[in-house]
Amino acid sequence: QVQLVESGGGLVQAGGSLRLSCAASGRTFSSLRQGWFRQAPGKEREFVAGISGSGGSTSYADSVKGRFTISRDNAENSVYLQMNSLKPEDTAVYYCAAGGGRPARWINAYDYWGQGTQVTVSL
Numbered sequence: 001q002v003q004l005v006e007s008g009g010g011l012v013q014a015g016g017s018l019r020l021s022c023a024a025s026g027r028t029f030s031s032l033r034q035g036w037f038r039q040a041p042g043k044e045r046e047f048v049a050g051i052s053g054s055g056g057s058t059s060y061a062d063s064v065k066g067r068f069t070i071s072r073d074n075a076e077n078s079v080y081l082q083m084n085s086l087k088p089e090d091t092a093v094y095y096c097a098a099g100g101g102r103p104a105r106w107i108n109a110y111d112y113w114g115q116g117t118q119v120t121v122s123l
Contacts, residue, residue, distance in 0.1 A: 002026035002112040004096045009117030012086055016121070020081040022096030022114060030054070030074040033099055035110055036081045038092035038119075045095065049081060050104030059104045064090075086121045093118050 008020040020036070035050040049070035050059045058070055067086075072079040079096060093116040101109030 002029075002032065002098050004098060004112055004114035006094065006096045006114045006117040009094060009119045011120045011122065013122055014086060014088055016086050017082070017084045018086065018119060020083065020094055020096075020117060020119075022079045022081075024077045024079070024098060026112075029077045029098075031100070032112075033102070033104060033109065034070075034072055034079040035097045035099075035104060036070060036079075037095045037097055037107065037110075038090075039095070039116075040092040043092075045107060047105040047107070048094070051079065052104075061105075083119070086119075088121045088123055091119060091121050 003025045005023045012018055030053050036048040037045050038048050039045040047061050051070045051072050055072045067084050069082040095116045096114040097110035098112040099110035
């Protein structure tokens with residue numbers, strides 16, 4: 001079993017930055033792929049970014065490519081999402097996820113989910 005706890009969300013103006021963190025506990029963290037997903041009101045949960053267990057492979061949704069960076073620190077059992085040049089359309093609840101499936105963009109590839117953290121980007 002893996003427990004995931006997100007932090008770092010908040011309110012930011014368009015063009016600003018936020019860094020989300022996800023702390024994991026439980027089974028071997030470095031064996032799991034990690035991902036960030038988001039869900040805006042009235043919309044389906046969507047893939048944002050993913051990273052392999054070693055951290056050597058990353059992938060991003062086209063909508064965030066070049067603005068967001070996913071990273072992980074296996075020694076700290078943590079994964080991060082650095083979000084720059086934020087836009088109002090980035091407003092959503094952001095979820096950390098972990099799992100052993102693939103591809104990284106597939107929501108069903110992830111077995112464990114955090115409770116989510118709200119990110120609100122104002123004009």
